[in-house]
Amino acid sequence: MTDRIWDQYLTERDKAVFAASGFGATAEWGKRPALLVIDVNYAFCDEKPVPILESIKTWRTSCGEDAWEAMPVLQRLIGVCRGKGVPVIYTTGTRRPDNWDSGSWSWKNNRRSEDSSSPRTTSHGRDGNDIVDAIAPAPQDLVVLKQKPSGFAGTPLHSYLQLLGCDSVIVTGTTTSGCVRATVLDAFSLNFRVTVVEDGCFDRSQASHAINLCDMHAKYANVYHSDVVAAHLQELPSGMFDLPSGAGLSAQAAE
Amino acid sequence: MTPERFEDHVWRDVVPDDLLQIYAPYKRETFVGPNPALLLIDLYNLAYQGGPVPPLELQEHYPSSCGIYAHNAIAPTRRLIAAARAAAIPIFYCTSDLAPMAAPSDVSATRRKMTRRSPEDFEIWHEFPPQPGDVIIRKQRASIFAGTPLISHLNRMGVQSVIVCGESTSGCVRASCVDAYSNGLKVSLVEECTFDRHELIHKINLFDLHHKYVDVMAVDEVIAHLEGFGAQAAVAE
Numbered sequence: 001m002t003d004r005i006w007d008q009y010l011t012e013r014d015k016a017v018f019a020a021s022g023f024g025a026t027a028e029w030g031k032r033p034a035l036l037v038i039d040v041n042y043a044f045c046d047e048k049p050v051p052i053l054e055s056i057k058t059w060r061t062s063c064g065e066d067a068w069e070a071m072p073v074l075q076r077l078i079g080v081c082r083g084k085g086v087p088v089i090y091t092t093g094t095r096r097p098d099n100w101d102s103g104s105w106s107w108k109n110n111r112r113s114e115d116s117s118s119p120r121t122t123s124h125g126r127d128g129n130d131i132v133d134a135i136a137p138a139p140q141d142l143v144v145l146k147q148k149p150s151g152f153a154g155t156p157l158h159s160y161l162q163l164l165g166c167d168s169v170i171v172t173g174t175t176t177s178g179c180v181r182a183t184v185l186d187a188f189s190l191n192f193r194v195t196v197v198e199d200g201c202f203d204r205s206q207a208s209h210a211i212n213l214c215d216m217h218a219k220y221a222n223v224y225h226s227d228v229v230a231a232h233l234q235e236l237p238s239g240m241f242d243l244p245s246g247a248g249l250s251a252q253a254a255e
Numbered sequence: 256m257t258p259e260r261f262e263d264h265v266w267r268d269v270v271p272d273d274l275l276q277i278y279a280p281y282k283r284e285t286f287v288g289p290n291p292a293l294l295l296i297d298l299y300n301l302a303y304q305g306g307p308v309p310p311l312e313l314q315e316h317y318p319s320s321c322g323i324y325a326h327n328a329i330a331p332t333r334r335l336i337a338a339a340r341a342a343a344i345p346i347f348y349c350t351s352d353l354a355p356m357a358a359p360s361d362v363s364a365t366r367r368k369m370t371r372r373s374p375e376d377f378e379i380w381h382e383f384p385p386q387p388g389d390v391i392i393r394k395q396r397a398s399i400f401a402g403t404p405l406i407s408h409l410n411r412m413g414v415q416s417v418i419v420c421g422e423s424t425s426g427c428v429r430a431s432c433v434d435a436y437s438n439g440l441k442v443s444l445v446e447e448c449t450f451d452r453h454e455l456i457h458k459i460n461l462f463d464l465h466h467k468y469v470d471v472m473a474v475d476e477v478i479a480h481l482e483g484f485g486a487q488a489a490v491a492e
Contacts, residue, residue, distance in 0.1 A: 158406070158438065158439070159437060159438050159439035160439065161410075161439075162410070162415070162438055162439030162440060163439040165289075165413070165415055167410070167413060189407060190406060190407050190410050191407040191408070191410040191411035192410060
């Protein structure tokens, strides 16, 4: 296999263990995928490419410029899926104004109090949980609001996949080590085939991004470059799914 | 079944006209959904103990038995299972999870006072023997979905709808039907193969489920659908 993004972080023993233990085999794609776009909102991306150490002064969860390197990848895959009538499902966070429901999130971050004391909005007054305009949901897409890392935790996501007759998910978004991984793990546990788009995911930690891709590729998913994923999607039949009509929704109203 | 016959079910003699009028907007065609699996809820010995007599007569020795209602459902349930096997659709049984140390002592499917139970009480009734290709789900609560891997199995098999029967209508059947519906599955509940300890509670729960969450269907109708399903598969081959 060609060099992978995680190779630089592995010891020689790690490489030998992976090679000898059978992990990282190539799994089947599944026949009826949905594209999942996890948490690509202003709080994780900022308004434009800003160096991460600068960006996190405003948005403590920002992934900085890496988010914007992934944006054209997301635009391309979303475009291919819409063209094929493959479901595009976004997730983003939701919270009470008083932040009571942040729950366990307050246990591990000492800047959490900023969320309720001085709620952040963009220069255009957009909420941090708004999905960035560069990949705005279209009326026929689905947007799942969540409060925990996994897109499945306490949400209707699984029932949507069931209704659509999906057998697989293609996962993109952020963070690779957090909500992407949690969603991948739950999809795997529910017996969905899982693909992770290597250059369609990002994280605020470069090492976490690489190692989490390594872990997911070893155990739960095929981790592929977007070129491979786009080529696969192009091979699928068109119009397989009974998608929402989007009637009565404008692009942003879908959120 | 056509919308005109939407109320042609066992509850007709207990549901007054004003109630039917309130529920008129639910009237629709009923059918079995795509890629079905059969869910057999709690067809274990406890439900049949004491024989085919009114459950009130069994109160002392077999308080969990559905008596005559359980026994009346045996013949149609055998026909339903046979049709499901002929159609080669996935079949899931469920029964209580009796594994030692699996749950705190106060965990059970209902709030009823528990009497002493033996493992044999929760074995599947001998007239519905599970076959090697079937799956038996062990559960601790009312719904077959609650805290079990069932939904993962259904996903893996590409199941999009479920045909449900068993006991009790007001308890585990109802809970399982509502969870199936909430999980995005189409639900067909088979009338003659579903039972409870009293006719009234059976009928009213069927009425509730039929209008809100499931299609209550006659066993003949479901079997006819499964026979067509098998015929289609034969043509495809």
